[in-house]
Amino acid sequence: MxxxxxxxxxxxxxxxxxxxxxGSGKTTLACRLLERWRDRYRVGFxxxxxxxxxxxxxxxxxxxxxxxxxxxVMINDPHHFARISTLPYSAVERASAFIDxxxxxxxxxxxxxxxxxxxxxxxxxxxxxxxxxxxxxVLAVVGPDSAPPGLGVPFLHxxxxxxxxxxxxxxxxxxxxSPLYGLVLVGGQSRRMGRPKWAIEYQGExxxxxxxxxxxxxxxxxxxxxxxxxxxxxxxLPTLPDQFPSWGPAAGILTAMEAEPGAAWLVAACDLPFxxxxxxxxxxxxxxxxxIATAYRSAHDGLPEPLCTVWExxxxxxxxxxxxxxxxxxxxxxxxxxxxxxxxxxSRALDNANTPADFExxxxxxxxx
Numbered sequence: 001m002x003x004x005x006x007x008x009x010x011x012x013x014x015x016x017x018x019x020x021x022x023g024s025g026k027t028t029l030a031c032r033l034l035e036r037w038r039d040r041y042r043v044g045f046x047x048x049x050x051x052x053x054x055x056x057x058x059x060x061x062x063x064x065x066x067x068x069x070x071x072x073v074m075i076n077d078p079h080h081f082a083r084i085s086t087l088p089y090s091a092v093e094r095a096s097a098f099i100d101x102x103x104x105x106x107x108x109x110x111x112x113x114x115x116x117x118x119x120x121x122x123x124x125x126x127x128x129x130x131x132x133x134x135x136x137x138v139l140a141v142v143g144p145d146s147a148p149p150g151l152g153v154p155f156l157h158x159x160x161x162x163x164x165x166x167x168x169x170x171x172x173x174x175x176x177x178s179p180l181y182g183l184v185l186v187g188g189q190s191r192r193m194g195r196p197k198w199a200i201e202y203q204g205e206x207x208x209x210x211x212x213x214x215x216x217x218x219x220x221x222x223x224x225x226x227x228x229x230x231x232x233x234x235x236x237l238p239t240l241p242d243q244f245p246s247w248g249p250a251a252g253i254l255t256a257m258e259a260e261p262g263a264a265w266l267v268a269a270c271d272l273p274f275x276x277x278x279x280x281x282x283x284x285x286x287x288x289x290x291x292i293a294t295a296y297r298s299a300h301d302g303l304p305e306p307l308c309t310v311w312e313x314x315x316x317x318x319x320x321x322x323x324x325x326x327x328x329x330x331x332x333x334x335x336x337x338x339x340x341x342x343x344x345x346x347s348r349a350l351d352n353a354n355t356p357a358d359f360e361x362x363x364x365x366x367x368x369x
Contacts (some may be wrong), residue, residue, distance in 0.1 A: 009092050009162060010114055011046055012219055013314050014290065015104035018142075019124050020119035024160055026107050029119065029142065030159045033168070041290065042338060044101035049109025066233065081152035092214035099318055100337055102290040103172045110135060115141050115171060117156075117164065127151075140167055176289035178313055181263045182207050182222035183256050184217030185307065186270045187230060187242055187247060192354045198224075198232070198270040200359060202366055208270045209235050214277055218284040225252030247328040251306065251317055257316040264289070269307035271352040273362040279349040290342035292318055295339050299347035304339055306330035308350050351365065 009015055018026045030045065037043050057063060062073045062084065072085035098104050101312045106114060113136050120126050120143035127148055131137065140154040141147075142164060147155035152258045186198035186208045193200070198208035205213075208224065212235070224232055224239045232239060240259055244251040249269075256265050266284065270277065279296075287294045287310045296307040307330070311319075315337075322333050344350065353362045 009095065010091075010109075010112065011106060012098045012101060012104040014175050015106060015114060016103070016139070016168050016171060017106040017109045017112065017114040017116040018119055019108065019116045021121040021123070023125065024119040024121040025144070029158060029161070030105055033165055036150050036161060036165050041102040042100065044098035046097070046104060046106045048106065064302070070087075071315060076334040086168040095317075096321070099321065100292070104170075105168070113137055115139050116166070130362055134231075137330050139171055140164075153285065155307070160327045165281065173289065176312070178262055178283060178289070179220050180218065180287070180310065181256070181260060181265050182212065182219035183225050183240070183252065183265050183267045184211045184215065184222070184237075184270055184297040185225045186232060187227040187252055187254050188226055188270075190294075193271075193359065194356060197353070200274050200353075202363060206235065207233070207273065209237075211268050211270055211272065211275060212237055214275065214280055215266060215268060217277055218280050223256065225256065244323070247323050249330050250323055250333070253311055253330065254316065254319055254323070257311070257313070257319070261316060261318065262313055264310055264312045266310045267307060269352060271354060272308065272350055273353050273359075273366060274346070274348045275308065276346070276349060279308070279344065282345065283308065283342065286340070286342045291336060291340040292337045295334055295341060296344050296350060297341045298350070299344050304331060304334035304341060305350050306334055307352075311332070 018030055020026050033295055034043055034045060048063065062075050065073050068082065071087050072083060074081060074083045100167065110116065115137045116139060118126055118135060118138050118141045118143060130141065130151070132136065139151050140156055141151050142156050144158045154167070156167065190197045200208050202210065212222045212224070222237065224235065224237050226232055226239045226241050228241045228245060240255050242251040243255045243258060247254065253265065253267055266280070281295065283296065289312060291312065293309050293311045294317045295304040295306065298305050318337055319333055326331065329351050355358050
């Protein structure tokens, strides 16, 4: 996938289907895989049913509401929710259903373009059709016996759950590969500081220039996120003017993702005087590409630190969804999206300086031997 290209998918950017005919063991294999992954990943599962299905019980409130004419019903408790709808099942609905899953396993969809594992049946129908080129995008064939000759793709035994899981994980991690770019947020008004925080010098270097230099050690390219019309030419760095100026820090992140939707972004604020190379290197190395983001756990309250975070390409969907309903706080998005969280080696590395008193304290700490 090119850096500026948005991925196309049905349910999730990282998705694999288990396909085959009835009785081939698709559901059994899917459940064995899900059990293997349950402690490491949040895996979505979707079942394609060509027949009419019913999951609400006659006489229950949801069924009564549907029968009374509701176009859709939802039920929830503190830990689960379910939605049943007769509204149109659109591409947007499909692509949003598993937004917080790490990847998705689908059962069925054998005529689709989903990347798929073809599970052979005892009658040999799936094998014959595979040889005839009926199925597209087949990653491997799975069967109960030895490998038939001339399949043209890898073969795995149906009981080799570890092997099948490794193949799926390898595929989704390959899909998750993306370049890492850096973004320094310099578009804030700096009202509490009384002057632009990005231009404040620590140890003889403007804070934004220092942050960009540190990002350059772990990122392929580095940009400044600026307000429309903001002047930062003195830093000599490429800029990305906010396209969503009412969305606060989320505006800068989304603007960068619009410019390079195929890239992950290591986003750092311009008011972190103690940020250092080891902290950024550990973040880049510890990045989990299957999660929406990788962030540090705050040394102060244990919550995700949003402004020194790697946001993966698929975080764009979550940030846009949140901002569209008035949630433009990156920390809240992180809290609700199960990021990969790392612990800080230096507890003050992400302490910021927002006021003149903070600046003086930080400058003193940085100049003291």
